[in-house]
Amino acid sequence: MVTGDGAYIKKINRSLILKTIIEHGMISRAELAKITGLNKATISIQVAALLEEDLIYETQQEHNAVGRRPIMLSIKRDVGYVLGIDLDYKEIQYTLSDLLGYPVHHEKIFLDSEDYEEIVLLLVEHIQKYHKNCSHSRYGLISTVIGIHGTVNKEEEDIFFIPRYKWHSKSLKSDLKEKVNFDLNIHIENNANLSSYAEKVYHYHKSDNLLNIILSSGIGAGIMVDGHIHKGYHGYAGEMGHMIISPEGALCKCGNHGCWELYAAEPRLYEQLAQRLDKPVITQNEFYNLVNEKHPIVYEEMEIFIKYLSIGLNNIINLYNPETIVLNSEVLQAYPNVIEKIKGNLVSSVSQYGEIVLSKLGKDACIMGACAIAIQNFFEVPELIFSDSEKHIPFTNHKIEILNN
Ligand SMILES: [Zn+2]
Numbered sequence: 155m156v157t158g159d160g161a162y163i164k165k166i167n168r169s170l171i172l173k174t175i176i177e178h179g180m181i182s183r184a185e186l187a188k189i190t191g192l193n194k195a196t197i198s199i200q201v202a203a204l205l206e207e208d209l210i211y212e213t214q215q216e217h218n219a220v221g222r223r224p225i226m227l228s229i230k231r232d233v234g235y236v237l238g239i240d241l242d243y244k245e246i247q248y249t250l251s252d253l254l255g256y257p258v259h260h261e262k263i264f265l266d267s268e269d270y271e272e273i274v275l276l277l278v279e280h281i282q283k284y285h286k287n288c289s290h291s292r293y294g295l296i297s298t299v300i301g302i303h304g305t306v307n308k309e310e311e312d313i314f315f316i317p318r319y320k321w322h323s324k325s326l327k328s329d330l331k332e333k334v335n336f337d338l339n340i341h342i343e344n345n346a347n348l349s350s351y352a353e354k355v356y357h358y359h360k361s362d363n364l365l366n367i368i369l370s371s372g373i374g375a376g377i378m379v380d381g382h383i384h385k386g387y388h389g390y391a392g393e394m395g396h397m398i399i400s401p402e403g404a405l406c407k408c409g410n411h412g413c414w415e416l417y418a419a420e421p422r423l424y425e426q427l428a429q430r431l432d433k434p435v436i437t438q439n440e441f442y443n444l445v446n447e448k449h450p451i452v453y454e455e456m457e458i459f460i461k462y463l464s465i466g467l468n469n470i471i472n473l474y475n476p477e478t479i480v481l482n483s484e485v486l487q488a489y490p491n492v493i494e495k496i497k498g499n500l501v502s503s504v505s506q507y508g509e510i511v512l513s514k515l516g517k518d519a520c521i522m523g524a525c526a527i528a529i530q531n532f533f534e535v536p537e538l539i540f541s542d543s544e545k546h547i548p549f550t551n552h553k554i555e556i557l558n559n
Contacts, residue, residue: 164200165534167190167192167196167200168200168203168204168534169533169534169535169536170190170192170536171186171190171192171197171200171201171204172204172209172229172533172534172535173533173535173536173537173538173539174186174189174190175210175227175228175229176229176254176533176535176538176539176540177539177541178541179228179541180213180226180227180228181226181227181228182224182225182226182227183197183198183201183224183225183227184224186201186227201227208230208233208292209229209230209233209533210227210228210229210230211227211228211230212225212226212227213225213226213228214226229253229254230253231252231253231254231256232252232253232291233253233291233292233293234253234288234291234292234293234294234295234296234532235250235251235252235253235258235284235288235291235293235294235295235296236250236251236253236295236296236297236298236299236525236528236529236532237249237250237251237281237284237295237297237298237299237525237528238250238251238298238299238301238520238521238522238523238524238525238528239277239280239298239299239300239301239521239524240300240301240345240520240521240524241273241277241300241301241302241303242303242345242520243303243318243319243371244264244265244266244268245262245263245264245265246262246263246265246273246276246277246280247260247261247262247263247521248260248261248262248263248280248284249521249522249524249525250284250287250288251525251528251529253529253532253533254529254540255355255356255522255525255526255529255540257525259284259287263276263280268319268320270319270321270324274326274329274330274333275333277300277330278330278333278334281295281298281330281334281338282334282335282336284298285334285336285338293532295338296339296528296532297338297339297340297341297528297531297532298338298339298340298341298524298528299340299341299342299343299348299524299525299527299528300326300340300341300342300343300524301343301344301345301348301520301521301523301524302316302326302342302343302344302345303316303317303318303345303374304316304317304318304319304321304344305344305388305389305390305393306342306343306344306389307388307389308385308386308387308388308389309389310325310327311327311341311342311343312324312325312326312327312342313325313326313342314388314389314390317372317407318371326342327340327341327342339528339531341527341528341531343523343524343527344374344376344389344392345368345374345520346366346368346374346375346376346392347376347383347385347392347523348376348519348520348521348523348524348527349366349368349376349482349513349515349519349520349523350364350365350366350375350376350377350378350383350480350523351376351378351383351523351526351527352515352518352519352520352522352523352526353366353478353480353513353515353519354378354381355522355523355526355530355538355539355540356515356522356526356540357514357515358478358480359539359541361378361477361478361508362378362379362380362381362477363378363379363380363474363475363476363477363478364377364378364476364477364478364479364480365377365378365470365474365476365478365479365480366378366479366480366482366513366519367394367467367470367479367480367481367482367483368482368483368519369418369419369420369463369481369482369483369485369486370419370420370483370484371419371420371421372395372415372419373394373395373414373415373418373419373466374392374393374394374395375392375393375394375395375470376392377391377392377474379474381537394414394466394470395413395414395415395419396408396410396413396414396415397413397414397466397469397470398410398411398412398413398414399412399413399414399417399462399465399466399469400412400417403416403417404416414462414465414466417459417462417465418459418462418463418465418466420483420484420485422459423455423456423459423485424436424441426455426458427441427444427451427452427455430451430455431451438484441485441488442488445488445489456485456489457495459485460492460495460496460499461499463496464496464499464500465499467479467496467500467510468499468500468502468505471500471505471506471507472502472504472505475506475507476507476508477507477508477509478508478509478511479507479509479510479511480511480512480513481496481510481511481512481513482512482513482515482516482519483512483513484516484517486512487512487516492512493510493511493512496510497510526538526540
């Protein structure tokens, strides 16, 4: 090892102190010592260094009934920024976040193009704009994390495949690094992985074994095992939509028959409804209206949908024995008593799990996870906990604070 033991321990102590300050929002030196178990001299040296680096600041508490008013420490959240990008099909979302995960700017761009080169140039243009707008702060734009709705190679962070764009083997990270005219940390990550990470950081802090299932055009899953995102050998773990639940079933685009996402993702539900209601298509709003009207056909189809969803969940529960299962789905959000219905189907005495919940983050999960991972990397903390989750959502409602001035 290049670093000496002393330097290594110093680094560990620093990350423990930073993690604790982030988690508590405001904390005194004495409390820091108590929680971390570090002695007061160590706390004092580390805090002095963090003040010097401008990463934290001191405030005196307003009122304390007895004794001295303690000096409190907090993260200086506006000394640098991170950029989360959700590269979805035909739309790209950008969220600029401060160092405590609060969005300072959010925008959504709709695309006509599926052309890789064109989209790379668009990303570069936006990254450069955000970099310029953050240049007033001490650390500027620190890094960007891009969520991809497809598979990402673990080592090189290359895109292996994005089904809806039909992009195979694209080196997005190096293509961006080459075209961006300044030095920037860029990371590419699968959207379901980012979403599962966001669920833990913003909501389910203590849940180290968390499964996040996203039901949209297909089914994707982010798996957290013992507090870490489980990626598998290549980085492609979590493609649960292609778990076979009916060997004689319909042909899937992956080449197999009877994949889970042919039965429990949204396109199949909408197709079935359109067919039975004798309409060319059913839009999302029409679906919501039909649910509100308690239309019997919609209720019948939803029961079938939930039955197939539960079959896949049963299999996954047996694989992972998860503490928390977060279901991220607009269809499920709209339907009454959905969690009770799913639980009612999970009757096996073998399958055990802690809880099943609907995501509170919804479509923001990917981009919030992107920002959170960038922040965790910057502070080099082992774990990130943003406690006041109510203030963090929804991203889309936040207005411009630092840009366009
Ligand atoms: Zn398949």
